Amino acid sequence: MNLSPLHAATPLARRTFLQSGALAGLGLTLPDMLASRAAEAAPARDPAGGFGAAKSCILLYMLGGAPQQETFDMKPEAPGTARSLFKPIATNVPGIEICELLPELARQADRFSIIRSVHHGGNALFHGAGVHYNLTGWANFPREGEPFMDRRDHPAIGAVLNQLREGRGGLPVSVQMPMWITQDGPGREWAGQHAGFLGKVYDPLVMDYGYLKLNVDFNNLPAQGEASLPGTLPSSFQLREEISRERLGKRLDLQSRLEQPAFGDGTRLARDWGRYRTQALDVLGTRSTWKAFSIDDEPASLRARYGDDRLGRSCLTARRLVEAGVTLVTVIFGGWDTHSSHLEHTRDWLLPPLNRAFAALLDDLADRGLLDSTLVAWTGEFGRTPLMNGNNPSGRDHWGRVYSTVLAGGGVRGGQVYGKSDNLAGDPKDSPVHVSDFVATIYHALGYDSDTEVVDLAGRRQRVVGGRPLQALF
Template identity: 30%
Template sequence: MMFPRSIAPRVIARREFLRRGGLSLGSMALMHLLGRDGVDASTQPEARAKNVIYLFMAGGPSQFELFEPKETLQRLDGQTPPASLTSGKRFAFIDPGRAKLMGTERAFRRHGDSGAPVSELLPHVSGIVDDLCFLRGLTTNEINHGPAKLFMNTGFGQFGRPSMGAWISYGIGSEASDLPGFIVLQSGSRGPRGGAPLWGNGFLPPHYQGTPFRPGPEPVLHLESPEGVEPEEQREFFDTVRALDRLQAGNVEDNAINSRIAAYEMAFRMQSSTPELVDLSSESREVRALYGVEDDRPSFARNCLLARRMVERGVRFVQLYHTDWDHHGDPDNNLGQPLEDRCREIDRASAALVIDLKRRGLLDDTLVIWGGEFGRTPMSEVRLAIGRDHHIEAFTMWMAGGGVKPGFSYGETDDIGYSVVENGVHVHDLHATILHLLGIDHEQLTYRFQGRDFRLTDVHGHVVHDILT
């Protein structure tokens, strides 16, 4: 057998092998899509969106302090709720014997031609309500953070299922050849509960998983070539590895081999694309000010600007996590100053993203989603400070662009915001609708694993056609 010139003269030790390729565990884990279609395009709905930017507020923001003023709840503030609201109900921390109905201290106004109510905490978001589609009757299954985040991201409350971004990458691939098709950005004091499985590939081939970009100047560890390794030498190395892998793949059909080939290729291409992507010096002062990016420090604002740059370059699914929205009522974790801080961190940039995408002609093709894993109760927890417990029976999210109706609200809750009374949307319905907007029939996007066909929506989900343009 003739070996390639670069490895024929000698045997390369494992450490030298990794050094010459510029690889480490970090860059070897860059397993991304191969452009494979997971669905038959001829049977799919017409795509309204090409990309998704998902602004995930980890912890469960309170709809009552942000988007859902309830006059009846204000009037009943401090009263004991009827037993029908607490007996046999699922709560994370509320003691039914001590629970009190609680209005909000935040002032609300109706904004725009649509008249959507938004609180004083989100002055910038209030300015774009005519571009937003509010979902006011969402429901979910999981009451605790880890399972609820998994459910919102994978359609299942336990580990092991593919994330929505992975399903979408599997279904329609990516338009980016030098960046991953699914990228994750994080901000806040820590990562979201649930961790990497929230953007994992589950049982799908590894190259469909999300790639976390770290904050700071080195978003992907060890991406730069090792000192002394020239690009030509590294290119030759990758060609050799690819040839060997393809030789093996020709004998055995192995997703791991295909993913490894994709990983090497993507890592090599990202060495030139990533530094340019994360360098914001080409953005004007006006654009940076629009988002609230004042310097190079990591922030939600910086991540929003990066997300716009990513979809411009063809990244299919960008997910931003911003943590610390779990306001139960502890001194450092409540609906007072901590909530004000979270809103200040995300308000300007969330609105700027929609504004910037719109004026660049990208909003029609980009679906922007804002929300958390669940909502909050209309009752307080009676702790040392003002707070609310987790609530799965009614919460609010908003969407923009990508084929959803602007200036529109869908769903309604009862007088105190406890239950959905009209046009409810379950998480499975949300997933079905997102896939539909991307031109995917959620019932046909399947993957066979352990003898059965799986899908993001399991055996559930209905497209919410009423919110589509």
């Protein structure tokens, strides 16, 4: 497992200062980070005094692009292959139907709102653009044909929150798990996951367990026998026995004094050093902090409700993290790029764990009195084509012209459907929602309006999102 609060396009960047091995040797990446001119911006407003009901957010991201027709926008009257072989079922809200393979979610429809008219403003056909659009809220992909992370990118939601907020209880503000979204390995992570033009200091913490592929075979393997699992406590997340928290602090202080002639006491770079020092000590040196990442203390019955697979374990860990004080946890659930064997994969591999884990998360948050203060968002790069393709076995291809998303908790009223797609689930028919509006709604729930600004590396003020929130959902 790799714990990464930053990223650069070099192999070294995959080892981060939060790993005890790197810290112990003090071959730290921090001097390199500081030399990158990372600039700290004052928050545009006090989140505690904002209008949002949500203290935190769990973002469930369906990597590959989930089909609207087999999840939350069934079209039983559609002709031919536009009609799913799965049947719609009634929910506990009269008039709202979803896929028959989501029965546990169907009984909780009064807790969530479905948005059936989200779009990109066009039809983004590659994953990199879709990732950037949905994780930043900006549908102007910065570099045509260059989908990988770059400091010219718009910052991820978690990176924006890192600049606007301070961590609570020794925990980071933003965590992504259990993987980087990557094309085929380290150094080829898609844009939209890090701090982009805000600088490395605001990169979210990524708990990378090494699940790098889009295809379904890597998605839901049995938990038994895997080397590293979400919800476990790997050795790299703890200080080595011979290094105490006090000793670590002294080493960091020494490193700070060595760097001080270059940066001085009052510079923003020097303050960044203090931020990294505090985070390193908190995450590595505080038992209560890193225990928040472990599900070992949870009852076996609760773990079973979530499911002993990557999505279930990640969702349970996400609940523990927001309960402990993390603002945003992004959970990546891959396998949705179903260009072939679409129905088989959605039926056997994708919808059952989604139904189980998503429903368990909503139940668990509600049981603990956390749902009202925790926004749960469900999205992906795009949807899938209205018609099945000619592959053998057949599948659905990428489709950004319309897709479905879901919001629950955090002030959002449940039991609603917002927007409507046409009879093929191919284009918005009523109340179209641009992806920037969807992301603006997440910010709204967290207490930030669309005019909130952050400061980039060049000292320029930048709006956090270009869209407007869906006020009707609240």
